[in-house]
Structures are given as C-alpha cells and as structure tokens.
Amino acid sequence: MHVLDGSSGGGQLVRTALSCAAVSGEPFRMRYVRRARSNPGLQAQHCAAIEAVADICDAATEGVEVGSEAFTFEPRVAAEEADEEEPVLGGSTSVEVGTAGSVPLVFDALLPVATALEEPIEASLTGGTDAKWAPPFDYFRHVKLPLLREHGLEAEVSVDRRGFYPRGGGEATLTVHPSEFAPLSLTERGARESLTAYSVAEASLAEDDVAERQAEAAAPDATHEIEYAEADSVGSAVVLAAEYEQSRAGFTGLGDRTTSAEEVGEAAAEAFAEFEDGDAAVDGHLADQLVPILAVAGGEVRAPEVTTHVETVVDLLGEFGYDVTVEDDGDAVVISA
Numbered sequence: 338m339h340v341l342d343g344s345s346g347g348g349q350l351v352r353t354a355l356s357c358a359a360v361s362g363e364p365f366r367m368r369y370v371r372r373a374r375s376n377p378g379l380q381a382q383h384c385a386a387i388e389a390v391a392d393i394c395d396a397a398t399e400g401v402e403v404g405s406e407a408f409t410f411e412p413r414v415a416a417e418e419a420d421e422e423e424p425v426l427g428g429s430t431s432v433e434v435g436t437a438g439s440v441p442l443v444f445d446a447l448l449p450v451a452t453a454l455e456e457p458i459e460a461s462l463t464g465g466t467d468a469k470w471a472p473p474f475d476y477f478r479h480v481k482l483p484l485l486r487e488h489g490l491e492a493e494v495s496v497d498r499r500g501f502y503p504r505g506g507g508e509a510t511l512t513v514h515p516s517e518f519a520p521l522s523l524t525e526r527g528a529r530e531s532l533t534a535y536s537v538a539e540a541s542l543a544e545d546d547v548a549e550r551q552a553e554a555a556a557p558d559a560t561h562e563i564e565y566a567e568a569d570s571v572g573s574a575v576v577l578a579a580e581y582e583q584s585r586a587g588f589t590g591l592g593d594r595t596t597s598a599e600e601v602g603e604a605a606a607e608a609f610a611e612f613e614d615g616d617a618a619v620d621g622h623l624a625d626q627l628v629p630i631l632a633v634a635g636g637e638v639r640a641p642e643v644t645t646h647v648e649t650v651v652d653l654l655g656e657f658g659y660d661v662t663v664e665d666d667g668d669a670v671v672i673s674a
C-alpha cells in the first residue's frame with residue numbers, strides 16, 4: 338500500500354492518486370489531505386471524485402467524508418469482498434458533486450484511466466459546470482478534450498444543464514472508451530489556426546446581452562459562440578479557445594455579481610495576450626492537468642512555468658513509479674516522461 342502525503346497540495350493530489358490507483362490497481366492511503374488549505378481535509382467535490390473513481394475500478398474506501406484528513410483507496414476489492422464476480426475496470430457511475438463543486442474536475446480524475454479500461458465509462462455528474470478555481474465546462478469540452486483526442490483519447494462529453502455558484506445543479510455526462518494514448522508531443526504550438534470565444538450566461542442575463550458582451554471583450558475578432566442557459570443560480574463564463582498548428586490552449590473568465598461582463602471578457606483576453614507573448618505550447622492550467630496523462634502516455638509538454646501544482650503532482654506520480662522530469666530552458670519549462 339502506497340502511503341502518500343497530501344499536505345503539499347490540494348484536491349489535485351487526491352485526483353492524481355485516484356487515477357494512478359485505478360490505472361495500476363495499486364492501493365494507497367493518503368494522509369494530511371489538503372493540510373495547508375484554510376479548510377483542510379476532503380471537501381464534497383473530492384469525496385465525489387473518490388466515489389466516481391471507486392465505482393469505475395471497484396474500489397473499497399475508508400475515511401471518505403467531508404473534513405477527513407486521511408483516507409484509504411483499494412482498487413478491485415469491493416466486488417471480491419462482496420463475493421461477486423471478478424471486477425472489471427469500467428462501467429457507469431452517477432455522482433452528486435454537490436452545490437457548485439466542479440464537475441469538470443471530477444471528470445479529470447477519470448481521463449488517465451482511459452489507458453487501462455476494459456470497458457467504457459459513463460460518468461453522469463451533478464454540480465457546478467462552471468465553478469471558481471476550476472476549468473469551466475467549455476474549457477474541458479473545447480480545449481482539453483480535443484487536445485487529448487488528438488493524442489488517442491476516445492471520449493465525449495455533453496451538458497444537459499449548466500450549474501453556477503452557489504447552487505450548482507448542473508448536469509453533465511462524460512463517456513470514455515478504452516484508449517491508447519500516443520506520447521504527448523507538445524513542445525511547439527505553431528501558428529494559430531482559429532480563435533473561438535464560447536460565452537455562456539444564465540437565461541435572465543440575456544436582456545443585458547451579457548454573453549455577447551463577454552465574448553466581445555474577450556476577443557472582438559474571434560468566432561463567437563453565444564449561449565443562454567436555464568440554471569439554478571445566476572452566473573456566466575467565457576472561454577477563449579485557441580487552436581494552433583500543433584497545440585491548443587484556453588483562457589477563461591467567470592462572472593459573478595460584482596464583476597461586469599466586460600471585466601469577465603478582459604480576464605480571458607489578458608491571459609490570452611500573455612500566453613501569446615510567451616513561448617509555451619499549452620497554457621499553465623492545461624500544463625498541470627496534463628501531467629498525469631503525460632505519466633501514462635509519455636512525451637513532452639512545454640509549459641509557461643513550473644507551478645506548485647506541477648511540482649506536487651510530479652512528486653506524487655513518483656510514488657507510483659512514474660518518472661516525470663521538469664526542466665527550465667529559460668523561455669519555458671519542459672515537462673517530460
């Protein structure tokens with residue numbers, strides 16, 4: 338059993354450990370979960386990720402509840418303990434991520450598992466589709482998934498209802514098929530081929546043209562995809578998705594009561610401008626999210642910088658025997674496995 342220390346990071350260490358355990362079949366115990374956070378221990382969205390991955394790999398768990406600072410995850414034993422048939426990696430799961438806990442982040446924990454699946458996964462989640470401190474749904478759908486599909490992932494995602502802070506209530510489904518990843522080759526981005534602003538707002542914001550204004554402020558010259566959606570809470574998001582010859586990147590803004598539509602768009606525009614000034618092949622968020630995939634697929638990713646997220650995930654992957662290295666070449670950072 339791997340004994341892991343979760344104190345140097347947050348939920349991402351939990352999700353990465355879950356992915357590794359599902360892929361390898363190796364159990365772990367994580368202690369000091371999110372110790373340095375102001376609300377330490379597992380939060381609802383982390384418990385949801387554990388439940389979803391446990392369903393897929395038939396894991397037995399202990400200590401999984403909100404506030405818990407240690408938990409155990411043992412893949413492939415729940416069915417055996419219940420004296421049922423031999424467990425199969427795959428199948429369906431249906432989980433409440435809770436209020437506006439991030440649905441895309443729970444999906445994230447399932448993606449690396451594609452490489453070891455024996456049967457497809459169907460994960461139906463309710464919660465926040467567009468939540469703070471997390472990838473907005475359209476970032477997951479229009480940036481991350483297309484990039485991974487280009488590297489062998491067979492997966493589709495759909496959204497039936499948007500979920501914004503604070504009530505959430507969004508509904509989305511991810512289907513992942515057994516996949517063979519090609520090594521990630523993301524060292525150059527090449528010329529930009531397209532730029533699209535995906536802008537969504539809750540239906541009552543249509544009278545103020547919030548989605549149109551967000552898209553316009555994000556990138557007046559981009560293609561604009563405008564959506565108004567029924568949702569339990571009022572909210573909005575914009576994702577600027579850039580497609581390059583050899584890569585993809587995304588830049589986001591999230592609306593709330595205190596932020597104007599223009600400010601939401603400008604947040605995405607600023608992140609995009611900073612990225613285009615630099616030399617990286619993927620944006621900083623994608624960089625840390627790709628590290629677990631890099632571990633199972635191999636390859637190279639050129640990221641804007643080494644974030645704590647990248648460092649802590651690389652260390653945790655080492656505990657499962659994955660050798661991921663990070664090298665600063667002066668203009669950017671190359672993460673390889």
Ligand SMILES: Nc1ncnc2c1ncn2[C@@H]1O[C@H](COP(=O)(O)OP(=O)(O)OP(=O)(O)O)[C@@H](O)[C@H]1O
Nearest residue numbers: 347348349371374470471472473476589622625626
């Ligand atoms: N605007 C954004 N666009 C794309 N990805 C994002 C964005 N904001 C955050 N992320 C990604 O969301 C993930 C957040 O992981 P992190 O561990 O910090 O959060 P968490 O699971 O909510 O746990 P914690 O509460 O402990 O921080 C990271 O992979 C990060 O790159």
